[in-house]
Amino acid sequence: DSGVTQTPKHLITATGQRVTLRCSPRSGDLSVYWYQQSLDQGLQFLIQYYNGEERAKGNILERFSAQQFPDLHSELNLSSLELGDSALYFCASSVMDSYNEQFFGPGTRLTVL
Amino acid sequence: GENVEQHPSTLSVQEGDSAVIKCTYSDSASNYFPWYKQELGKRPQLIIDIRSNVGEKKDQRIAVTLNKTAKHFSLHITETQPEDSAVYFCAARPRGGAGGTSYGKLTFGQGTILTVHP
Numbered sequence: 001d002s003g004v005t006q007t008p009k010h011l012i013t014a015t016g017q018r019v020t021l022r023c024s025p026r027s028g029d030l031s032v033y034w035y036q037q038s039l040d041q042g043l044q045f046l047i048q049y050y051n052g053e054e055r056a057k058g059n060i061l062e063r064f065s066a067q068q069f070p071d072l073h074s075e076l077n078l079s080s081l082e083l084g085d086s087a088l089y090f091c092a093s094s095v096m097d098s099y100n101e102q103f104f105g106p107g108t109r110l111t112v113l
Numbered sequence: 114g115e116n117v118e119q120h121p122s123t124l125s126v127q128e129g130d131s132a133v134i135k136c137t138y139s140d141s142a143s144n145y146f147p148w149y150k151q152e153l154g155k156r157p158q159l160i161i162d163i164r165s166n167v168g169e170k171k172d173q174r175i176a177v178t179l180n181k182t183a184k185h186f187s188l189h190i191t192e193t194q195p196e197d198s199a200v201y202f203c204a205a206r207p208r209g210g211a212g213g214t215s216y217g218k219l220t221f222g223q224g225t226i227l228t229v230h231p
Contacts, residue, residue: 033217042221042222042223043204
């Protein structure tokens with residue numbers, strides 16, 4: 001157990017819908033990262049927050065957004081869902097942002113039907 | 114941006130043999146190189162990492178080597194066991210800095226499926 005928690009574990013929804021994935025970092029970690037893992041794209045970095053502020057952005061679609069709250073938990077919002085959004089979404093956390101290990105949560109498996 | 118290539122995509126070895134997985138990266142600013150092990154349906158777990166000021170690091174049966182000049186790094190597993198069977202990912206992270214946009218972003222290789230036969 002890495003200490004990073006994610007909810008829900010599984011999510012099944014329909015195209016066009018909107019979902020919210022939640023992540024709680026390890027105690028003391030200020031930085032949260034979101035990754036998408038699909039069979040054809042591997043592990044792709046989406047976005048990073050550090051102490052409530054957006055720090056870095058990857059190939060995150062405009063339909064996706066995220067935020068980090070004052071208690072440091074983070075939410076990833078996915079809207080206008082498409083079949084291709086089906087994937088495992090991982091959250092990771094680290095103490096700060098550079099030169100620190102990232103610890104991954106158990107992931108949320110999103111299935112879009 | 115950074116690009117990480119990982120080889121081989123699949124690796125099959127007999128128990129007790131050694132396994133080597135290689136990665137190359139493109140961004141010379143990268144200075145942190147972790148390796149993750151992922152079992153089916155589970156989260157990636159950090160197994161070893163190396164920073165750019167070190168050429169080699171070892172932890173029991175696992176070792177990582179880094180060649181900054183050639184921009185490649187490798188994972189070495191000795192005396193493999195069936196429980197080593199998993200997908201292994203290498204990653205690279207560039208040095209962050211004032212105004213930088215990379216910070217903690219990890220760029221992953223495509224993964225290597227390692228199978229250790231008893």
